[in-house]
Amino acid sequence: MKVTGAEIFWRCLEYEKVKVVFGYPGGTTLPIYDALVESPVHHVLTRHEQGAAHMADGYARASGEVGVAMATSGPGATNLITGIANALMDSVPIVCITGQVASPFIGYDAFQETDVTGITLPITKHNYLVTDPYQIAPTIKEAFFIARSGRPGPVLIDITKDAQQAEIDWEYDSSPVQLTGYRPDLSPMPADLKAAVDLIQNAQRPVILAGHGILISGAMEEVLEFAERTQTPVASTLLGLSAFPGTHPLSLGMMGMHGEAWVNQTIQEADLLLAFGMRFDDRVTGKLSHFAPKAHKIHIEIDPSEINKNIPVDIALVGDLKETLQKILPSVKPVTHDDWLNTIQEWKGDSSVRDIQNLPDSGHLYAAHVVNDLWRATNGEALIVSDVGQNQMWTAQYYRHDKPYTVITSGGLGTMGFGLPAAIGAKFARPDMEVWAIAGDGGFQMTQAELSTLAQEGIKINVAILNNGYLGMVRQWQEFFYDKRYSATPMKSPDFVKIAEAHGLTGLRVTRRDEVMDAIHTAQNTPGTVVIDFRVEKEDSVYPMVPSGAAIDKMIRRPVPQSVGNK
Amino acid sequence: MRHTFVALVEDIPGVLNRVVSVFRRRMFNIESLTVSNTHQPGISRITIVVDSDKTDVDRIMPYMHKLINVIQVEDLTYEPCVSRDLAMVKVSAPPEKRSAIMQLAEVFRARIVDVASDTLIIEITGDKEKIDSFVEVLQPYGIVELVRTGIIAMERGVPKLLNKTNGNHKTKMPAEYEVVS
Numbered sequence: 001m002k003v004t005g006a007e008i009f010w011r012c013l014e015y016e017k018v019k020v021v022f023g024y025p026g027g028t029t030l031p032i033y034d035a036l037v038e039s040p041v042h043h044v045l046t047r048h049e050q051g052a053a054h055m056a057d058g059y060a061r062a063s064g065e066v067g068v069a070m071a072t073s074g075p076g077a078t079n080l081i082t083g084i085a086n087a088l089m090d091s092v093p094i095v096c097i098t099g100q101v102a103s104p105f106i107g108y109d110a111f112q113e114t115d116v117t118g119i120t121l122p123i124t125k126h127n128y129l130v131t132d133p134y135q136i137a138p139t140i141k142e143a144f145f146i147a148r149s150g151r152p153g154p155v156l157i158d159i160t161k162d163a164q165q166a167e168i169d170w171e172y173d174s175s176p177v178q179l180t181g182y183r184p185d186l187s188p189m190p191a192d193l194k195a196a197v198d199l200i201q202n203a204q205r206p207v208i209l210a211g212h213g214i215l216i217s218g219a220m221e222e223v224l225e226f227a228e229r230t231q232t233p234v235a236s237t238l239l240g241l242s243a244f245p246g247t248h249p250l251s252l253g254m255m256g257m258h259g260e261a262w263v264n265q266t267i268q269e270a271d272l273l274l275a276f277g278m279r280f281d282d283r284v285t286g287k288l289s290h291f292a293p294k295a296h297k298i299h300i301e302i303d304p305s306e307i308n309k310n311i312p313v314d315i316a317l318v319g320d321l322k323e324t325l326q327k328i329l330p331s332v333k334p335v336t337h338d339d340w341l342n343t344i345q346e347w348k349g350d351s352s353v354r355d356i357q358n359l360p361d362s363g364h365l366y367a368a369h370v371v372n373d374l375w376r377a378t379n380g381e382a383l384i385v386s387d388v389g390q391n392q393m394w395t396a397q398y399y400r401h402d403k404p405y406t407v408i409t410s411g412g413l414g415t416m417g418f419g420l421p422a423a424i425g426a427k428f429a430r431p432d433m434e435v436w437a438i439a440g441d442g443g444f445q446m447t448q449a450e451l452s453t454l455a456q457e458g459i460k461i462n463v464a465i466l467n468n469g470y471l472g473m474v475r476q477w478q479e480f481f482y483d484k485r486y487s488a489t490p491m492k493s494p495d496f497v498k499i500a501e502a503h504g505l506t507g508l509r510v511t512r513r514d515e516v517m518d519a520i521h522t523a524q525n526t527p528g529t530v531v532i533d534f535r536v537e538k539e540d541s542v543y544p545m546v547p548s549g550a551a552i553d554k555m556i557r558r559p560v561p562q563s564v565g566n567k
Numbered sequence: 568m569r570h571t572f573v574a575l576v577e578d579i580p581g582v583l584n585r586v587v588s589v590f591r592r593r594m595f596n597i598e599s600l601t602v603s604n605t606h607q608p609g610i611s612r613i614t615i616v617v618d619s620d621k622t623d624v625d626r627i628m629p630y631m632h633k634l635i636n637v638i639q640v641e642d643l644t645y646e647p648c649v650s651r652d653l654a655m656v657k658v659s660a661p662p663e664k665r666s667a668i669m670q671l672a673e674v675f676r677a678r679i680v681d682v683a684s685d686t687l688i689i690e691i692t693g694d695k696e697k698i699d700s701f702v703e704v705l706q707p708y709g710i711v712e713l714v715r716t717g718i719i720a721m722e723r724g725v726p727k728l729l730n731k732t733n734g735n736h737k738t739k740m741p742a743e744y745e746v747v748s
Contacts, residue, residue: 117581118584121581121584121585121588122588122592125635126635129581146635179635180577180638181576181577181634181635181636181637181638181639182635303633304629304632305626305629305630305632305633307629309626
């Protein structure tokens with residue numbers, strides 16, 4: 001049967017079980033968009049290709065499936081770049097499809113021609129340029145396989161317009177992908193497993209560093225079983241939040257630059273670190289030479305290039321986390337660490353007097369109050385998508401997640417503008433869930449245009465803007481390290497209530513702490529999307545904070561007001 | 568110190584760019600690079616030499632392994648191996664100096680491959696040090712042009728690299744990790 005490359009393209013997406021794609025059409029994707037009319041796949045028209053990439057990212061993280069973003073050649077493709085780099089840093093499986101000028105024109109500076117495979121080479125797990133219609137189907141199959149297997153990541157396929165237009169005899173080949181140079185299925189040596197168990201059994205002060213890998217591998221039950229049986233406290237990375245129940249007695253909270261003091265102290269005093277699917281990012285370790293100096297380190301990680309990259313480890317178990325823990329668990333005997341856990345509890349008590357939640361209502365609206373109220377109003381069960389900056393850290397600190405896959409945020413790349421589009425993508429993946437995007441006034445405006453997308457699609461999420469009139473995180477660094485010279489950080493924003501209303505959505509403004517709950521409830525009970533402009537304290541900072549390059553237990557703490565005590 | 572990496576890669580466009588990018592991104596200057604076909608259809612062999620004292624040169628290997636089109640990588644730096652470079656040197660050779668140059672060539676077992684009125688082209692094969700010293704002794708005569716192929720290297724004895732890729736390609740990993748099928 002004769003079919004066009006464009007028709008093959010959509011049929012292949014169906015074979016990959018793709019239900020929704022996020023994209024923006026253009027000259028070199030016209031054949032694909034023409035064939036879309038006959039396809040059951042739902043296409044979401046974004047307002048910018050960056051939004052499409054972030055939506056695919058949010059969709060992938062919320063669903064565990066591969067997210068798909070589409071763009072035309074040239075500027076369409078280059079607009080995807082930030083989203084692709086973001087997905088690479090956070091190990092998110094997305095497949096990006098770009099149109100390319102017809103193959104005879106490649107290399108002749110044709111209209112809207114860009115060397116997209118060249119540009120994206122360092123920011124994709126792999127990429128392809130397809131000029132032959134017969135290669136469309138096998139390439140798509142390979143791309144999805146590579147994106148979702150091993151350590152997931154973004155894959156880009158650049159398809160020339162003539163390959164989309166060509167009519168060929170074609171039938172789907174369902175044989176499995178064969179890639180000679182790709183080994184995603186490694187597993188640790190038995191001797192190393194045994195050595196790891198010995199270290200685990202003999203540890204007096206162990207701590208688990210819970211990373212994103214737990215969620216990617218789906219190892220939540222195994223980690224919980226392991227932590228409870230060995231009575232090991234669990235510190236979480238930013239992307240590891242929700243991998244271990246946030247209200248569990250063994251849960252410590254987030255570690256690193258904005259981790260609570262007791263969490264970092266636990267790591268520094270530990271005699272055994274169990275790094276589960278995390279990569280010792282500099283925001284986690286602080287000064288490398290001073291990181292966990294007393295601890296043996298066991299690293300369970302699927303990507304061999306992460307082993308000994310930042311932190312040298314005693315035992316590296318390279319493989320899938322879930323499978324590896326399943327191999328370890330039968331030989332792990334129950335142990336207790338009462339002294340250790342009590343010590344941590346004391347550190348925790350010392351910190352809690354500094355917690356902003358314990359400060360009396362001074363009439364000021366703090367972002368932490370907003371996030372904490374949101375946590376209570378949603379019973380900790382909402383899917384929370386944060387942007388980047390202070391809003392992200394407050395969300396990480398004050399929203400406790402008990403259920404997995406309820407946190408989506410841009411970790412490694414720190415992409416402002418990620419929150420709103422990622423929340424839209426997440427809502428398509430989990431239409432049953434209450435989805436909240438939390439953003440600062442700066443990040444929100446970067447991709448604010450995607451409000452039109454959600455209005456056109458008629459989906460319901462809620463948006464909490466923590467509006468402090470500054471690029472808050474940069475302002476905070478200027479306050480601490482640049483003598484409060486607020487260079488280019490004060491920001492004048494539009495009226496976000498009117499912005500919401502201009503999109504046919506509901507806008508609310510909150511300026512006092514006692515209005516927060518009502519506004520959240522109103523948003524929850526309104527059928528359409530609600531945007532809430534929370535006018536929070538302008539010059540508040542995220543505490544504690546480890547200055548860049550310092551050891552993680554050398555932190556700037558929130559000043560304790562006289563009225564609370566002088567501890 | 569000098570590090571020699573050998574990679575077997577898929578023989579398709581763009582692969583060299585991917586491999587070289589691993590070095591470029593980490594600011595390693597490549598001293599020599601050779602690429603050619605092998606006896607196995609569809610597989611090319613790349614030899615890359617970098618001269619670096621940066622400690623993270625060891626981290627090149629796992630990043631090369633990560634590339635989908637790279638089938639196998641070996642670091643031959645610490646392995647017993649044979650390495651060869653080929654150079655063609657065009658040297659200024661007026662009739663009165665010609666015999667002296669030809670004698671030097673003979674000492675180095677180099678071959679005269681072209682004779683013109685006042686130049687000679689001399690071909691020499693050997694390891695890097697041999698060619699370096701040959702070039703040095705020719706310097707006083709006046710080198711007009713010089714071209715070198717870059718190092719190619721091969722492990723002595725059992726060819727670990729090639730054995731691993733014969734028939735099945737299931738062992739694209741450093742030895743310390745077990746591969747499950």
